[in-house]
Structures are given as structure tokens and as C-alpha cells.
Amino acid sequence: GRALLVLLLSATVSLLGGLIFGYELGIISGALLQLQIDFHLNCFKQEVLVSALLIGALLASLVGGILIDRHGRRRAILVSNLVLLVGSLILTLTRSLIGLVIGRMTVGFAISVSSMACCIYVSEMVAAHQRGLLVSLYEAGITVGILLSYALNYVFADVDEGWRYMFGLAIAPTAMQFLSILFLPVNPVKLSSWDSDCQKGLIQLQDAEDKAAAKQEPYKEKHYSFLDLFRTRDNMRRRTLVGLGLVLFQQFTGQPNVLGYASKIFHSVGFQSNSSAILASVGLGAIKVVATLIAMAFADKAGRRVLLMAGCVVMAISVTTIGLTSRVAPLAMARDCKAAADPNASHSLTQHALMPISSQLAVSPIPPALGGGKSQAGPGFAATRSLTKVFASTQSREIVPSSSLTQKRGLVGQAKEETMGSPGPPLGGAPWAKHMVLNWITLLSMMAFVSAFSIGFGPMTWLVLSEIYPAGIRGRAFAFCNSFNWAANLLISLSFLDLIDAIGFSWMFLLYGLVGVMAVIFIYLFVPETKGQSLEEIDQQFSRKR
Numbered sequence: 001g002r003a004l005l006v007l008l009l010s011a012t013v014s015l016l017g018g019l020i021f022g023y024e025l026g027i028i029s030g031a032l033l034q035l036q037i038d039f040h041l042n043c044f045k046q047e048v049l050v051s052a053l054l055i056g057a058l059l060a061s062l063v064g065g066i067l068i069d070r071h072g073r074r075r076a077i078l079v080s081n082l083v084l085l086v087g088s089l090i091l092t093l094t095r096s097l098i099g100l101v102i103g104r105m106t107v108g109f110a111i112s113v114s115s116m117a118c119c120i121y122v123s124e125m126v127a128a129h130q131r132g133l134l135v136s137l138y139e140a141g142i143t144v145g146i147l148l149s150y151a152l153n154y155v156f157a158d159v160d161e162g163w164r165y166m167f168g169l170a171i172a173p174t175a176m177q178f179l180s181i182l183f184l185p186v187n188p189v190k191l192s193s194w195d196s197d198c199q200k201g202l203i204q205l206q207d208a209e210d211k212a213a214a215k216q217e218p219y220k221e222k223h224y225s226f227l228d229l230f231r232t233r234d235n236m237r238r239r240t241l242v243g244l245g246l247v248l249f250q251q252f253t254g255q256p257n258v259l260g261y262a263s264k265i266f267h268s269v270g271f272q273s274n275s276s277a278i279l280a281s282v283g284l285g286a287i288k289v290v291a292t293l294i295a296m297a298f299a300d301k302a303g304r305r306v307l308l309m310a311g312c313v314v315m316a317i318s319v320t321t322i323g324l325t326s327r328v329a330p331l332a333m334a335r336d337c338k339a340a341a342d343p344n345a346s347h348s349l350t351q352h353a354l355m356p357i358s359s360q361l362a363v364s365p366i367p368p369a370l371g372g373g374k375s376q377a378g379p380g381f382a383a384t385r386s387l388t389k390v391f392a393s394t395q396s397r398e399i400v401p402s403s404s405l406t407q408k409r410g411l412v413g414q415a416k417e418e419t420m421g422s423p424g425p426p427l428g429g430a431p432w433a434k435h436m437v438l439n440w441i442t443l444l445s446m447m448a449f450v451s452a453f454s455i456g457f458g459p460m461t462w463l464v465l466s467e468i469y470p471a472g473i474r475g476r477a478f479a480f481c482n483s484f485n486w487a488a489n490l491l492i493s494l495s496f497l498d499l500i501d502a503i504g505f506s507w508m509f510l511l512y513g514l515v516g517v518m519a520v521i522f523i524y525l526f527v528p529e530t531k532g533q534s535l536e537e538i539d540q541q542f543s544r545k546r
Contacts, residue, residue, distance in 0.1 A: 007134075009184050010125045013077070014134055016177040017118035018141020019148070020084065021111045023170055024053065026146040028104075030153025031163040038161065039097050051490075052101045056108025058486045064113040065479025069472070073121035074186050076475075077114055081178040084110035088174065091167035103167070112486075115462075116478050123466035125184070128534045132299025135466055139459035140292045147285040224473035229480060234543040239468050242526050243481040246308075246464060249519040250457040251488040253315055254512035257496050258322070258449055259284065265446055268329070268439040284450050291454035303531040304460050308523045311456015316516025318449035323509030325442045329435030330505065467530045470539050 028050055035041060041049065068076045087106030094100055115138070122134050152169060156162030222234070229240045262284055295307060469477040500508050530538050 006184065007126060007130070009180050010122050011134055011137055012180045013177060013184070014118055014122045014137040015141040015144075016173050016180065017077070017114050018138040018143075019145040020141075020170060020173050020177065021115055022142035022145025022147075023149045023173070024107050024111050024145075025142075026149030027153065027166050027170070028053070030149070030157060031166045033157070034161070034163045035100070038163070039100070041097070045097060049097070049100055049104060052104035053108035053111075054486060054490060056105035056110075057112035058483060058490075059105075060109040060112035061116070061479050061483035061486055063479075064116055064482075065476035067113065068117050068120065068475025068479070072186060073117045073124070073475070074181060074184060076117035077121060077181050078178065080110045080114035080117065081174050081181075084114070084174045085171060085178075088167055088170045092164050092171075107170070112482070116475065116482055119462050119466040120474050120478060123463070124471070124535060128532055128537075129300055131467070132304070132463055132531060133296050135463045136292065136296040136299050136459040138462065139454070140289065140296060143285065143288040143292050143454065147282065147289065150282055150285060222470060222472050224470065226473075226476055226480075228473065229477055234470065234539075236473075238526070239542055240477070240480075242468060242528075243465050243477065244484055245522050245526060246457075246461045247481045247485040248488055249312075249515065249522060250461050251485065251492055252512075252515050253312070253453075253457070253519060254319055254492075254509070254515070255315075255449075255453050255457070256489060256492055258319065258446060258509075258512075262446065265439070265443050268442070284447070287447055287450050288454045288458075291451040292459060295455040295459045298455075299459065299463065300531055303529050304464050305523060305527055305529045308456045308460045308464075308527065309520055311452040311460070312516050312520045312523065314452035315449055315456070316513045316520065318445040318452065319509045319516065320513030321445040322442050322449075323506045323513060325435075325438045325445070326509065327506040329438045329442075464527065464530065467535060467538050468528075468542060471535070 032041075032046060032049070035049070036046060039045075064076070067079070071079075083106060087103050087110055090099055090106060091103035094103060118138055119135055122138070123131050126134050149166075152166055156165050159165065224233075224236070228234075228236050230237055298307060465478050465481055466474070496508075503511070528538075528541070533541070
């Protein structure tokens, strides 16, 4: 009975941790539409507000590892819950931009610490044959959280000061997670009492051989310094290579940016109405949820390596296909905020006007940019690109000389009227109408890409990271890799449009395809299979083998 209770509570903690993470990433898109009016935010201030969360998360990944290793995983999650409650209260009650920025940084710090601690805690808490399922549950939580944030963005779009409700509602799942973890044991695996824990049924070793091995070779917890991550002791350098390789390939295969073009691709296949952005967001979000559930089901059966490699192969084929089709049928490109902020640059917002600018850029209460959500990503999650692209849609309201767009109430309704009132050119007038088949191929490729990411890199990266390091340094090692994840995310987001200017959209996607092929080779050569093994067996296997 106790083992079952631990299992259910671990699952709850994992799911709620992911849900909060996804919700906080996604909610800003709808909140920004109101905040820019309530606080008269120009483009730069919006960028500061969105990147505040990322800066908080990056800070947490630098110091969070020490907190997790020194004070334990459970305490780290409890502290992150309290910090998140404080951040949410600041956001809900604030009357100034500085309050908003401080609130978002606080929330960013909390969700980053929580994301690392949750994955490690749950991986240590459960039996080897359930670990893949329960750690992947975190990623499923993220995708559900992003979908939930879209729904609430829509619900509160017409409410006066609706952003206060949007930010405040994060308090509910945070409180639930706080209460759930109070009932879980402090140290899941007291490594010195490893054997007694097995007998209690907390950690069910798979078979008699495992039990015999555990008794013969008592597992001693070793102490590591941070610099040991780069030394040959216990093969730590190779483990660091595996961890960094996974988080960097997860970002450099282009996931954050592919999603940024979701609504453009939906437009190109003929979804011309303002609901297309919602369709792109919710449709891709739903695909992500389904794909993540598939990954959860197979993580412990097929194994981590298989899912990572299969996902990478499909991603590489998908982006290559998008790159090739966009050579024949080019997609309209939204310019980023900096270009848009230049008063002379309004003509360059799109290379091919799909609709009159006013209706094109006012299509949705949910910025199309958030496509399928990011994050994809697991706790690193490539939300940045998507979030930074929000600015392209919000900034447009400063350029578009239409006063109706900037009225506070009924923002969504007016955007709808605007679109209905000024329908774009008939589809035949669009530069890609004659490439309808190619456009559908592009759309299907994009869906395949999102699914493949959610089966492979999305959940598996964080699962492998929570398994391959020894307990004594697991928190710091995870945090070290996580900081590279956030930093790479930021770098890609900021350089994407400049790169497209330099080499062109289709070449950019072909480049992502090449990186995908390199990722497959990397996983094949360096990433070990860890399914069905206890964390101690994985550690001993790494220590012995070069």
C-alpha cells in the first residue's frame, strides 16, 4: 500500500511540476496583449518583460544545483513552490512594470529549480521499470500546461485587467504540488540504507540477480566537487559530454523556430481567417500532448536510445522537407521587433503580403508564434523563440494605424471584425496558391516534426540527464546542463532572423536537417541505453566502461 501511495504522489508531483512550467511559459502571450495597453508598453519593454522569466530561469540553473545537492530534492521543490507563490502574488497585485518584471523573474527562478528537482526526485523515487513513464509525465505536464494557458488566454481576453487572473491562477497547481510533496519521504534513496529501502518495497529491484548484486556490492555514496564533471574520475567527463550534447542538439535542431512559423504555414494552406492562429496553437498543442503520451508509454519498453534516434531521424527528414518545399513555395516572413520598431520599416513586415497588414497582424488573441508551445521542450524548453516572436504580433499594433485595435475592451472581438471587414486578397492572389500540394506537404512535415520532438528530445533528454550522474553530484550536473539549455535557447532566438537574412529561410531549415543527422550519429555513438536499470547500476556501468 505504501509503495502505491509513493507511486501516485510521485506521479502527481511530476505532472503538476510540468503543468506549472508549461502554464507560466504560455500565459505571457495572452497577458501581453492587455499589459501593453494597461502599462503603455513599447516594444523594448515587452522584450524586457518576456525575457525576465528566462533570466530568472538562467540564474536558477546556475545556483539551483547547489541547493538541490546540499539541501535535498524534496526541500528544493518545497522552496521553489513558496518562491512561485510569492512571484504569482507579486504579478497579481502589482501596479507597475518593475513589479511585473520582478514577478516574472521570481517565477522563472522558481520553475527552473522545480523542473530540475522534480525530474531528479521522481527518478530516484520510483522503481527502475517505471522511471521512464514517471519522469516523462513531467513533459506531458508541460504540454498540458501550455494548452491550458492558451484556453485561459482566450477566456480572459475580454475581461478588464484579465492578466491579473491569468497570472494568479498559477497559485492553485502550486499549492497542490506543495501539499502532495509533504506526504512523500524526505530522501527517496538513502544510499547507505539502499538495501533496507529495497526490502521496504520503496524501490522494487527487478529480480533476484539485482538483489544479490545489490547485497554483494553495497553502494557507497561518493562525494564530488563541481570540477569533477570535467575529470576522468568515474568517467564523469563522458557523462558531461552526453548531457551537454543532448541539451545542445535539442535546441540546435530548430524546435523553437519551427513552431514560430506554425501560423504562417496554416495560412498558406488556406486557413485565412483570424481563427487560424488559435488553430495553429491548439492543434499543434494537442499533437504534442498525444505524442508525449506515446513517449511515456514506450520509454520503458522501447528504451531511451531508440526513441531519441527515431525522433531525430523524423525531425531531420521533416525540416529538410520544409526547407526544400519553401525553396519552391516561399513562406511569408514576419520581421522581428527591432525591424518593426523602425518607423520606416513597416513595409518590410512581410515579404509577401498575405492580407492587408492590419488584418494579417491582428489575427488572434493568441499570438500565432506560440505555435505548439515549446517546450517543448522539457525543462528547457524552447519557449524563448516562440515568446520573442510574440513581439512581432504585439508590436504590429503600434504600426497599424487603426485606433480600434488599441481599445482596451473587446480586443479580440474587434480584431475579428477587422479581419472580417477587410478580407485578404482571394487565395488565388497569394503567391503560393499555385503550390497548394507543397503547402500541405509543409504542414504535414511540421506536424511530424512536432510529434517527433515530443517523442524523442522533448521527454528523453531530461530522463537521461536525471539518470546518468551519481547521486552526489546529480543536482549540480543537471543544473550545469540546464544552464546551457537556456543559454542556447536565448542565442537561437536572438540570432534566428539575422541568420535567415544572411542565408535564407530554406537554407536555414536544410541546416537544421543536417544538425539532426549529426544528432543521430551522436546519440548512436555516445548515449547509453538506461531502461530497466537502477540508478546505481547505471552509475556502475558508466564508472566501469570507457
